[in-house]
Amino acid sequence: MLKSNWKIRRNKSVMFDAFATEYDFAATLQNQKSDFFIKNLSSSKGTALDIGCGSGILAFELAKYYDRVVAVDFSAKMLDIARQKRSSPKIEYIQMDASHLAVDRQFDLIVSDSTFHHLKHLPSTLQSLKKILNPHGKVVFLDNVSEVETPATIKYVVGAARDFMPDSSKYGFRNASRLLKFRLSPSWLKHLASDRYLSEGRFKKIYGRYFPGCYFVRLGSLMGVIWENL
Ligand SMILES: C[S@@+](CC[C@H](N)C(=O)[O-])C[C@H]1O[C@@H](n2cnc3c(N)ncnc32)[C@H](O)[C@@H]1O
Missing domain, CATH: 3.40.50.150 (Vaccinia Virus protein VP39)
Known part of the structure; x- marks a missing residue:
């Protein structure tokens, strides 16, 4: 059987909890x-x-x-x-x-x-x-x-704004607006600012x-x- 190992790094997982609903919305829409x-x-x-x-x-x-x-x-x-x-x-x-x-x-x-x-x-x-x-x-x-370990937040903000019109045509105005709001939300941007890529x-x-x-x-x-x- 599999056991939950719940001595997890709580702070980090709470960061994901904060935007889970909107992340799911975005991931489902863009799947x-x-x-x-x-x-x-x-x-x-x-x-x-x-x-x-x-x-x-x-x-x-x-x-x-x-x-x-x-x-x-x-x-x-x-x-x-x-x-x-x-x-x-x-x-x-x-x-x-x-x-x-x-x-x-x-x-x-x-x-x-x-x-x-x-x-x-x-x-x-x-x-x-x-x-x-x-x-x-x-x-x-x-x-x-x-190639940049942690891209600057401004890059994500510009990307979100740039994608709004194409997203509106693809997913409709309401969905694109919700997507934009998520991508510009403090919890998501804070998360991205803590990411470190190879x-x-x-x-x-x-x-x-x-x-x-x-x-x-x-x-x-x-x-x-x-x-x-x-
Ligand atoms: C960017 S999301 C990707 C979720 C999903 N794989 C997808 O593509 O839609 C990253 C996921 O990894 C989980 N995660 C991050 N670090 C983890 C860890 N150390 N152990 C288990 N899950 C972790 C987060 O809670 C989050 O759900």
């Missing part, structure tokens, strides 16, 4: 990333693990293909939304700090989307994940990369060390990593 994962599923479809599952968008997609999905996140609010909006008998949502994984099960697929840059000890988490991957299992990760070169070096022979896919500001445990 463009699940395709990358669905295109790269493992051959065996027994169990999947999603690290930093947020409001459960990807976990819910994976449950269409896998017998069992374990989805972990340290934000109570994100998990509340996931359980409310995306519950399934196949999915187990667990509050857990990914830096102290307490998982005594093996997986056919381990995924993570836009979460690893938050981890304090990424190498030890990658090592732990490798140990719980089944033979022929797959890891598929997506995370932000940037450069593309460092990213490839770190992931390549733990998953030798993995391949990388660049998707805008995100970098994908795919590795099979052959």
Whole structure:
């Protein structure tokens, strides 16, 4: 069985709680990333693990293909939304700090989307994940990369303003306005100002060390990593 490791870095998880509802709104509206994962599923479809599952968008997609999905996140609010909006008998949502994984099960697929840059000890988490991957299992990760470790807040403000008109045509004025309000909200901007991204070169070096022979896919500001445990 999986145990919640709730001695979690509370302050950090509370930061995610603060914008969980609006984050879910934005992620649901823009949901463009699940395709990358669905295109790269493992051959065996027994169990999947999603690290930093947020409001459960990807976990819910994976449950269409896998017998069992374990989805972990340290934000109570994100998990509340996931359980409310995306519950399934196949999915187990667990509050857990990914830096102290307490998982005594093996997986056919381990995924993570836009979460690893938050981890304090990424190498030890990658090592732990490798140990719980089944033979022929797959890891598929997506995370932000940037040549500037923490981009300036003004860059996000300008980006949000620039996207408003295109977002209005794509999602309608009401949705685009709500999206803009979220992207300019103090809690979201404060969060972005605390993010620290790896450069593309460092990213490839770190992931390549733990998953030798993995391949990388660049998707805008995100970098994908795919590795099979052959
Ligand atoms: C940017 S959101 C991405 C959520 C989801 N994967 C998505 O793409 O919609 C990052 C998520 O990682 C979670 N997270 C950050 N650090 C974590 C940690 N140490 N352990 C578990 N979850 C963490 C946050 O609570 C948040 O839900």
